[in-house]
Amino acid sequence: MATERNDAGPERGRIRVEGYDAATDDREFDTAWEPTLQSEEGKGRLYYAWRRFKRNRLALAGAATIGFMTLCAIFAQPIRVPEQVPVLAGQLVQPVALAPADPANQEVLLGHQPPTTEHLFDWPPSMLHLFGTDWAGRDILSRMMYGARWSLSIGFIAVVVALFIGVPLGAIAGYYGGYVDEVIMRVVDLLYAFPFIVLAIAVIAILGRGYWELVFALIVVGWLAYARILRGEILSVKENEYVTAAKALGATDRSVIVRHILPNAMAPVIVQATLSVGTVVLAAAALGFIGLGLSPASAEWGVMLRVEQDSMARGRWWAGFFPGLAIFVFVLAINLVGDGVRDAFDPQGEGGERFR
Amino acid sequence: MSLRRYVLKRLLITIPLLLGVTLATFAMVHFIPGDPIDFITLFTELDPETKQEIRARYGLDDPIYIQYLDWLADAARGDFGTSITTRQPVTKEIAERLPFTLMMGSMAFVIAIVTAIPAGIAAAYHRNTKVDQVSRVAALLGIAIPNFWLGLILILVFASWLDVFPVLPPTGEGLLSSEMIVYTLLPALAIGTGSTALLMRLMRSSMVEELDKDYVTMARAKGLPERTVVGKHVLRNSLISVVTVAAIQVAFIISGSVVVEIVFSYPGLGRLLVNRVRNHDFPVIQALVLIIGVAVIFANLLADVLYAYLDPRIRY
Numbered sequence: 001m002a003t004e005r006n007d008a009g010p011e012r013g014r015i016r017v018e019g020y021d022a023a024t025d026d027r028e029f030d031t032a033w034e035p036t037l038q039s040e041e042g043k044g045r046l047y048y049a050w051r052r053f054k055r056n057r058l059a060l061a062g063a064a065t066i067g068f069m070t071l072c073a074i075f076a077q078p079i080r081v082p083e084q085v086p087v088l089a090g091q092l093v094q095p096v097a098l099a100p101a102d103p104a105n106q107e108v109l110l111g112h113q114p115p116t117t118e119h120l121f122d123w124p125p126s127m128l129h130l131f132g133t134d135w136a137g138r139d140i141l142s143r144m145m146y147g148a149r150w151s152l153s154i155g156f157i158a159v160v161v162a163l164f165i166g167v168p169l170g171a172i173a174g175y176y177g178g179y180v181d182e183v184i185m186r187v188v189d190l191l192y193a194f195p196f197i198v199l200a201i202a203v204i205a206i207l208g209r210g211y212w213e214l215v216f217a218l219i220v221v222g223w224l225a226y227a228r229i230l231r232g233e234i235l236s237v238k239e240n241e242y243v244t245a246a247k248a249l250g251a252t253d254r255s256v257i258v259r260h261i262l263p264n265a266m267a268p269v270i271v272q273a274t275l276s277v278g279t280v281v282l283a284a285a286a287l288g289f290i291g292l293g294l295s296p297a298s299a300e301w302g303v304m305l306r307v308e309q310d311s312m313a314r315g316r317w318w319a320g321f322f323p324g325l326a327i328f329v330f331v332l333a334i335n336l337v338g339d340g341v342r343d344a345f346d347p348q349g350e351g352g353e354r355f356r
Numbered sequence: 357m358s359l360r361r362y363v364l365k366r367l368l369i370t371i372p373l374l375l376g377v378t379l380a381t382f383a384m385v386h387f388i389p390g391d392p393i394d395f396i397t398l399f400t401e402l403d404p405e406t407k408q409e410i411r412a413r414y415g416l417d418d419p420i421y422i423q424y425l426d427w428l429a430d431a432a433r434g435d436f437g438t439s440i441t442t443r444q445p446v447t448k449e450i451a452e453r454l455p456f457t458l459m460m461g462s463m464a465f466v467i468a469i470v471t472a473i474p475a476g477i478a479a480a481y482h483r484n485t486k487v488d489q490v491s492r493v494a495a496l497l498g499i500a501i502p503n504f505w506l507g508l509i510l511i512l513v514f515a516s517w518l519d520v521f522p523v524l525p526p527t528g529e530g531l532l533s534s535e536m537i538v539y540t541l542l543p544a545l546a547i548g549t550g551s552t553a554l555l556m557r558l559m560r561s562s563m564v565e566e567l568d569k570d571y572v573t574m575a576r577a578k579g580l581p582e583r584t585v586v587g588k589h590v591l592r593n594s595l596i597s598v599v600t601v602a603a604i605q606v607a608f609i610i611s612g613s614v615v616v617e618i619v620f621s622y623p624g625l626g627r628l629l630v631n632r633v634r635n636h637d638f639p640v641i642q643a644l645v646l647i648i649g650v651a652v653i654f655a656n657l658l659a660d661v662l663y664a665y666l667d668p669r670i671r672y
Contacts, residue, residue, distance in 0.1 A: 190376040193649045193656075195611040198629075202645050205633045206387045282502055286615045289504050290630045305505065309619070312512040313523045320512070324505030332500035 059340020065333035073148035099142035132318035147299035166226025174234030278334030436643035457624035463544035476559025498553025507546035507619035547612035603659035
């Protein structure tokens with residue numbers, strides 16, 4: 001059994017080698033031979049996973065789609081350093097403007113003859129405006145490209161921060177067990193009693209609306225899955241002989257977790273995190289759509305759908321179709337990549353159960 | 357372990373979870389920055405005496421645990437206080453809308469089960485053929501499609517282009533009028549699509565697993581007709597995991613209804629929640645969050661008990 005900790009004190013029937021469990025000795029000991037073994041192991045695993053991923057055409061197509069959308073978001077409009085930053089204020093960081101029009105410009109139609117008297121501002125798609133214009137006469141394609149900045153940044157930031165919360169908590173809960181495990185997992189169980197959107201809405205009800213409030217709400221909901229998955233994985237990984245061996249050699253808990261357990265337990269967490277980017281973007285758009293996300297002025301995809309909610313019923317299909325299509329394509333691409341990552345790490349499996 | 361003992365054990369785990377949910381819901385209001393009475397008086401300027409009087413009336417001077425116990429005792433009796441926006445009892449407001457959400461949710465659930473299980477069986481039985489490929493693509497699309505966008509597209513196609521569905525819900529109609537039932541179909545479809553895709557894939561994979569087992573070969577070797585092999589033996593065993601996941605779909609459907617009710621202006625709980633969050637109507641928000649949390653806990657409990665009932669190995 002490898003559940004006991006190093007520093008738990010001498011136990012009956014166990015030989016305790018004095019002098020090799022202190023932090024100082026252990027560090028020297030580690031650097032002497034461990035890194036070569038560890039780096040080879042880690043590189044091998046990722047290398048083979050990448051080789052399998054590369055053969056999966058659907059997953060590659062998904063990755064290419066995400067890459068394309070990210071580039072669109074970055075190069076849609078020039079990026080300037082915001083005015084609040086002292087020295088660099090107003091500096092141009094990214095000068096390219098791919099978007100055909102300014103997303104906030106309501107006068108892109110000036111000088112052009114409206115196609116019908118019925119649609120003065122909201123033009124159907126044409127060569128002039130590929131995806132048409134919205135109720136205020138703004139170019140929808142440009143708004144979608146610019147809006148990708150909101151959606152994608154929320155997705156990536158919320159997932160990364162949630163990983164930094166969920167992974168340590170899950171690792172601690174799984175490795176140490178006992179009291180700590182109980183506390184962490186009961187909190188996770190408790191928050192899991194609320195559906196994803198409802199918990200996010202509750203957080204927003206407390207904090208109010210806004211970009212960082214939205215990100216925070218999605219982090220609160222997001223870390224649960226990582227903590228729960230990683231804990232379960234660690235419970236089985238820590239029973240391996242190499243973990244007992246590392247402990248017997250006097251490695252500290254931290255180095256046992258970080259070097260020996262985590263590399264062998266992270267695969268399902270990485271799969272979940274990849275899929276979560278889609279879930280989070282979808283949730284952010286849903287919250288934007290119901291009016292609890294970003295402000296109506298932003299061009300976030302869900303918000304764009306919200307302001308055009310009546311358009312669909314009135315037959316102005318382009319105003320609601322394209323922003324929603326962007327969400328759909330992004331989530332689809334993320335799911336393809338996520339499935340590809342899962343198959344790459346676990347080539348035999350049929351695909352495990354998905355957490356929301 | 358007998359089933360009864362298993363259920364009892366599972367119930368015992370549920371009780372602290374339920375208490376935790378009530379505590380979290382209660383604590384929610386205390387995380388809001390600012391003075392709670394501002395939300396009762398809607399930020400009107402008041403002299404200190406009146407403020408003190410309001411504090412006393414709402415029990416805001418009591419120690420926090422007394423406030424919690426009072427709130428819990430009231431909630432247990434079905435009294436969630438008065439709505440700040442409408443000055444109506446919260447319970448009444450919720451009771452008016454609950455049947456609509458229940459109807460829409462159960463319709464979504466039925467749609468999901470009725471399409472997912474046959475489709476999953478077909479995909480598993482015709483594994484690695486065109487049928488399977490089509491179902492795989494359909495599931496990928498169904499999981500990725502945002503339910504609110506699907507709702508908008510359904511409105512566009514069926515209400516605007518084909519003009520076979522009304523755009524707005526019938527007003528003044530009772531729950532069981534035919535207009536209301538017809539109107540509920542589209543939102544139920546928008547919510548149910550995600551669950552359908554998920555359950556279909558699950559049905560397929562669990563059936564593929566069963567089809568490979570020795571008892572199937574054995575049943576076929578005995579000369580049983582294929583209908584009996586699949587219908588009586590394989591189907592029963594592969595339904596076990598599907599049934600439990602179906603129970604968990606309750607949370608998924610609640611999430612979906614919150615958003616889809618906005619699309620269709622549906623007079624249910626989801627729209628109530630969203631509207632009241634915008635108005636900072638915390639008694640209503642608290643009550644809804646609590647009800648949803650308790651509903652999900654019981655759905656999970658039901659899923660575990662069903663699983664243990666269907667598959668006795670789980671109990672040990």
